[in-house]
Amino acid sequence: MRKLGVNEIQNIATGAALLGAGGGGNPFIGKMMAITAVKKLGPVTLLDPQEVPDEAVCVSSSQIGAPAVSMEKFPNGNELQDAFMTMEQNMGKKIFATFPIEAGGINSMIPIIVAAQNSLPLVDVDGMGRAFPELQMSTFVLAGHPVTPIVMGDERGNTALINTIDARWAEKIARAITVEMGATAMMTSDTLTGIELRRDGVINIMTLCENIGQLINRANEFSSLDEALGKLLELTHGFRMLTAKIIDIRHTTKDGFNFGTVTLSGLDNDEGKNGTVEFQNENIIFKVNGAVLATAPDLITLVDTDTLTPITNEDLHYGKRVHVLGLPCNAKWRTPAGIASVGPRYFKYDVDYVPLEKRLQQTKEPLTGGAANV
Incomplete structure (x- = not known):
């Protein structure tokens, strides 16, 4: 048990943006x-999953929709409380704690806001270990838990209570409501007990985000950015796959998602290499000179070459210089069920999932420690 204040939030936000894989x-x-919430209401208590009573009722708090829309359609905060209170009224029992459903820029922050507003603890666990675009894409669903009941809320004061026969129907119906609410909405979902969180979630995710964020936010304290990048890749077990300049971005918002392709031209030792990243909210597949180097469920994430700050897809722009990093996903996603749920074929790519490190070992150029040059 420990408290999250302003400094912790700043680091968690940065680390979660990296694990968000372009989305979140x-x-x-x-x-x-x-x-703002913790300055007004006080620090939030972060609980280790082991500190949550076995039968305590916990719910996730999140945003659903197209991340780029949130740059213009800001939440006012009331919709978070509306969704949370409606969920508690529907269940007829007190909620013990909240937790993030994914690691992502805004979706790791929303549970902190809800915890502060309701004087509740936050549990150090999520259902992805990264961010994914659809509701059924969680380790809780892999374990057989329903996503519903869901309560959605918008900035106008509308709320919607959803109960469905399975998680895929939850995604379809919630997505349709999201579109009507303006392509983004706030959501309370995934009612789970303490024992279920420990068994089926990705534990200590907020602590990992904080550690990553602290390293990135102090990158200028290292002897060089190369050293800082090496430490970041050591912490995340990741690889540098390409250093490049963004030369083209194609981006559209459709059916409550952001879709797009980023085209990259290699720099420095990677001059002459051409890369592409394709995304659906989150980055799904990365190619260099037409060869696949990484796919979901492994993480493909871009960081600024000058600061190592993670770049979410709504912030991409022409001329930006980036490192393209590949990070191994949580082991739960490397099961047959996990690959079927979030592997490249689910996203309609005619590519089999191969773990990131195996793909990189098959390239012609050798890897050099954690900071791989591919």
Whole structure:
């Protein structure tokens, strides 16, 4: 048990943006909302999953929709409380704690806001270990838990209570409501007990986000950015796959998602290499010179070459210089059920999932420690 104040929130937001794999919502908006909440209402208690009573009722708090829309359609904060209170009234029992459903810029911040508003603890666990675009894409669903009941809320004061026969129907219906609410909405979902969180979630995710964020936010204290990048890749067990300049971005919002392709031209030792990243909210597949180097469920994430700050897809722009990093996903996603749920074929790519490190070992150029040059 420990307290999360302003400094912790700043680091968590940065680390969650990295694990968001390009998605998960804008970290700046969520960070400012969370900092405002704790300044007004006091620090939030972060619980280790082992500290949650076995039968305690916990719910996730999150945003659903197209992350780019949140850059213009800011939440006012009331919709979070509306969704949470409606969920508690529907269940007829007190909620013990909240938790993030994914690691992402705004979706790691929203539970902090809800915890502060309701004087509740936050549990150090999530259902992805990264961010994914659809509701059924969680380790809780892999374990057989329903996503519903769901309560959704918008900035106008509308709420919607959803109960469905399975998680895929939850995604379809919630997505349709999201579109009508303006392509983003706030949500309370995934009612789970303490024992279920420990068994089926990705534990200590907020602590990992904080450690990553602290390293990135102190990158200028290292002897060089190369050293800082090496430490970041050591912490995340990741690889640098390409250093490049963004030369083209194709981006559209459709059916409550952001879709797009980023085209990259290699720099420095990677000059002459051409890369592409394709995303659906989150980055799904990365290619260099037409060869696949990484796919979901492994993480493909871009960081600024000058600061190592993670770049979410709504913040991409022409000329930006980036490192493209690959990070191994949580082991739960590397099971047959996990790959079927979030592997490249689910996203309609005619590519089999191969773990990131195996793909990189098959490349012609050798890896050099954690900071791989591929």
